[in-house]
Amino acid sequence: RKEVEQDPGPFNVPEGATVAFNCTYSNSASQSFFWYRQDCRKEPKLLMSVYSSGNEDGRFTAQLNRASQYISLLIRDSKLSDSATYLCVVNGGSGNTGKLIFGQGTTLQVKP
Amino acid sequence: DVKVTQSSRYLVKRTGEKVFLECVQDMDHENMFWYRQDPGLGLRLIYFSYDVKMKEKGDIPEGYSVSREKKERFSLILESASTNQTSMYLCASRQTGGGDEQYFGPGTRLTVT
Numbered sequence: 595r596k597e598v599e600q601d602p603g604p605f606n607v608p609e610g611a612t613v614a615f616n617c618t619y620s621n622s623a624s625q626s627f628f629w630y631r632q633d634c635r636k637e638p639k640l641l642m643s644v645y646s647s648g649n650e651d652g653r654f655t656a657q658l659n660r661a662s663q664y665i666s667l668l669i670r671d672s673k674l675s676d677s678a679t680y681l682c683v684v685n686g687g688s689g690n691t692g693k694l695i696f697g698q699g700t701t702l703q704v705k706p
Numbered sequence: 707d708v709k710v711t712q713s714s715r716y717l718v719k720r721t722g723e724k725v726f727l728e729c730v731q732d733m734d735h736e737n738m739f740w741y742r743q744d745p746g747l748g749l750r751l752i753y754f755s756y757d758v759k760m761k762e763k764g765d766i767p768e769g770y771s772v773s774r775e776k777k778e779r780f781s782l783i784l785e786s787a788s789t790n791q792t793s794m795y796l797c798a799s800r801q802t803g804g805g806d807e808q809y810f811g812p813g814t815r816l817t818v819t
Contacts, residue, residue, distance in 0.1 A: 602746070626806040637796060637810035638749070681748070685806045692737045692756075692800045693764075694808060698748035 595620055600682050600697035607704055611672045615700045617665045617682030624695075626685040627658055629667050632699065633678045641667075641680070672704045709733070710811035712797055718817045725784040727814050729797030737800040738780035739808060740764075740772065742793040749796065755780055756802075787818045 600617045607613050619627075627644035642649065644656040644665055655668040665682055679699040686693035713728035729738065739754040741764075751764030753772040761772050769791060773781040780799075784791055794815050798808040 598748075628807070637812050639810070640807050643807075692739075692802070692806055692808070693751065693754065694806060696741075696749040698746060 596697075597621060597695045598682055598684055598697035600700045602698055602700060604701040604703050607672055607702070609672055609674060609704055609706055611704075612668065612670045613672055613702060614669075615667045615680055615682070615702075617667075617697055619663050619665070619682075619684045619695070621684065621686070621695070622660075622663060624684040624686070627656075627665050628683040628694075629654075629656055629665075630681040630683055630696075631678045632681060638681055638696075669702075672702075674704050674706065677702055677704045710797060710799055710809050712795075712811040712814050714814050715812060716815050716817075718819065719784075719787050720819055721788060723784075723787050723818075725787050725816065725818075727782040727784075727795055727797075727816070729780045729782070729799075729811055730778050731780075731797075731799040731809070731811075732778065733799065733801065733809075734777065735799035735809075736777070736802040738774065739798040739800070740770075740780065740782045741796045741798065742766070742791075743796055743813075744793050752782065787816075789818050792816060792818045 629641040630638040631641040632638040648657045653670045657666045682697035710731045740752045741749040755774040771783045797811040
């Protein structure tokens with residue numbers, strides 16, 4: 595079983611749609627959770643951290659369910675510029691090693 | 707802004723060659739990481755370094771070594787390149803105690819023929 599699992603997609607949605615991505619992780623000791631965005635042929639960049647209480651940044655909402663070891667990302671009012679691969683990321687869980695475990699990513703294509 | 711640079715964007719090498727990939731960060735970060743990224747497999751950690759002259763194996767260290775002689779520079783070495791090491795290589799850095807966010811370089815696409 596992969597440590598971080600995501601549906602690779604692709605998700606093809608029209609502009610203005612709401613789309614949700616899900617992710618599960620296997621290490622119950624993980625303490626930090628993130629969504630990174632990776633554009634085609636570019637490096638990953640932090641989109642947002644994910645907190646237990648849930649957090650929102652503009653059109654983006656992230657949720658964490660520790661009991662189910664489940665993370666989600668909701669994008670409202672999708673824009674063409676949202677087209678990218680979204681990586682679910684959790685920390686290694688043991689001590690402050692800074693190690694991150696990456697999911698393989700979910701590809702989003704927003705169409706006009 | 708944190709800046710992480712990698713020595714080459716594209717590299718083509720022959721099987722058996724020794725390959726050096728260089729990574730430099732300008733934010734005085736203690737931690738540095740080397741990943742490779744392959745379709746369907748995501749990012750996999752090769753090696754990481756907590757500080758100068760310190761290194762730890764990641765999940766797929768076989769066929770690779772690293773060097774961290776200066777804080778800002780972390781080198782990945784392919785001792786004898788093989789075709790299965792054709793991949794995108796990404797370097798990242800992180801500040802100890804600054805949260806787990808990692809900052810990535812632009813990547814080096816290595817092709818071994």
